[in-house]
Amino acid sequence: MKRIPVDQAKPGQILAESIARHDGVLLANQGSEVSEGLLRMLVRLNVDTIVIEEEEGRTEEEIRASHGENLSRLDRAFRRVGGQPVLMALKKTLAFLSKEEMEKGIFALRESQEKGADEAQAANGTQPEEGQGEAVSPPPKAGAKASKRQGKDQAKDQVKD
Amino acid sequence: MSPDPNISDRMQAKKEVRRIKNLPTVPGIVAKISRMVENPDTSVADVGRLISQDQVLSAKVLRMANSAFFGMSRKISSISQALIILGFEVVKGLVLTSSVFDMIQKSMAGLWEHSIGCAAASGVIAAHLGRDDAEEVLVAGLLHDLGKVVLALNLPEEMKLVQDKVAEEDLYFYEAENKVLDFDHAEIGQWLAEHWNLPESLAEPMRFHHKPEKAVLKPEWTAIVHIADILVRAKGFGNGGDDMVPDISMAAWDILGLRKVDFLPILEKLEPKLSSLNDLTALN
Numbered sequence A: 001m002k003r004i005p006v007d008q009a010k011p012g013q014i015l016a017e018s019i020a021r022h023d024g025v026l027l028a029n030q031g032s033e034v035s036e037g038l039l040r041m042l043v044r045l046n047v048d049t050i051v052i053e054e055e056e057g058r059t060e061e062e063i064r065a066s067h068g069e070n071l072s073r074l075d076r077a078f079r080r081v082g083g084q085p086v087l088m089a090l091k092k093t094l095a096f097l098s099k100e101e102m103e104k105g106i107f108a109l110r111e112s113q114e115k116g117a118d119e120a121q122a123a124n125g126t127q128p129e130e131g132q133g134e135a136v137s138p139p140p141k142a143g144a145k146a147s148k149r150q151g152k153d154q155a156k157d158q159v160k161d
Numbered sequence B: 001m002s003p004d005p006n007i008s009d010r011m012q013a014k015k016e017v018r019r020i021k022n023l024p025t026v027p028g029i030v031a032k033i034s035r036m037v038e039n040p041d042t043s044v045a046d047v048g049r050l051i052s053q054d055q056v057l058s059a060k061v062l063r064m065a066n067s068a069f070f071g072m073s074r075k076i077s078s079i080s081q082a083l084i085i086l087g088f089e090v091v092k093g094l095v096l097t098s099s100v101f102d103m104i105q106k107s108m109a110g111l112w113e114h115s116i117g118c119a120a121a122s123g124v125i126a127a128h129l130g131r132d133d134a135e136e137v138l139v140a141g142l143l144h145d146l147g148k149v150v151l152a153l154n155l156p157e158e159m160k161l162v163q164d165k166v167a168e169e170d171l172y173f174y175e176a177e178n179k180v181l182d183f184d185h186a187e188i189g190q191w192l193a194e195h196w197n198l199p200e201s202l203a204e205p206m207r208f209h210h211k212p213e214k215a216v217l218k219p220e221w222t223a224i225v226h227i228a229d230i231l232v233r234a235k236g237f238g239n240g241g242d243d244m245v246p247d248i249s250m251a252a253w254d255i256l257g258l259r260k261v262d263f264l265p266i267l268e269k270l271e272p273k274l275s276s277l278n279d280l281t282a283l284n
């Protein structure tokens, strides 16, 4: 879990700790999902930070699989209207959005993995100097960077077509 | 529509629904508001006071007023404020929705989610089209499937037959209704709207959201709710009784002047609303 400022919280995140008002009245339970309504309330009540669960912990395979599930669900949902051009455009748009979400998810995952690698390195006592430290960096970091860049380029290409 | 050889059965079923006892009575508060409004001396503040007297109801109305539906930047903290900001018709619609909320929840798993999803989509489409009545159209989306609630609660055996038929023959819910009953939730919605004296702005989308080309008084609202119903089903949000995207009425599509490229911005605006609507799923 990690503590984050309320203005960085996003709907859908899971609360790792319950939130109570200053006088002790419970506002939201541990384990519940952050909603827009809750965030507005927290801002109003001047609550500064909340504690959320770290990344959902989905692997890249899981992110890809859920995109696959979305596509099969779309096939099922549109099974009676396959010949309707407007509805096919709707289906295509939904498939595109699902793919975009998958790409964002994978990108964020790789980024957090890279950050994790950097932190581990810092803990080991190595100076994580950007740029000039490149030559002395151990292979894992360089590898993570490369894959991140690749992910970014891939995402761009895919959105284009 | 398939011709039903057994007309007397159909009449019988129709009578059954029409029997006043079988149609739910109009929620007391809604009847009171309607009576009050008939009196020319009634002010908006009077209506506000009446609604505020029921604290449970008011709390529900305010939760909806402050939900992602309307995307208010400031919190609406009282009914009188809601009346000023959202307008009388919208607040009346939210009062009606709040008073039938328990019924909707009891009727069919996922129907409340389908309803709030369709409401959000109606609002997004109307706003995308630059309409200034987006909030009111949203309320029409919220109540469009009220006929299903009456079917589930007042004709539970028939409801079961309809659901079985949907599963066995892979039909749309309204197709199965027409096979089993020879009428569907859209017609039930119409009867209910008459019985409850609902305004045409709610009644017509209820009656014609599956045949929007038939709407005459509120053709654009009905068309928006029709498209919104398609969007929530396509998104797989909630449960409208079957898992398929209904066919689209091109008349509805054309009357709104929508184009295929409009789907992307509409869906992008809809997505965050849908994901933050879960604080409305348990309105109690």
Ligand SMILES: [Fe+2]
Pocket (backbone or CB within 6 Å): B144, B145, B185, B209, B210
């Ligand atoms: Fe319907």
Ligand SMILES: [Fe+2]
Pocket (backbone or CB within 6 Å): B114, B118, B144, B145, B229, B240
């Ligand atoms: Fe519907």
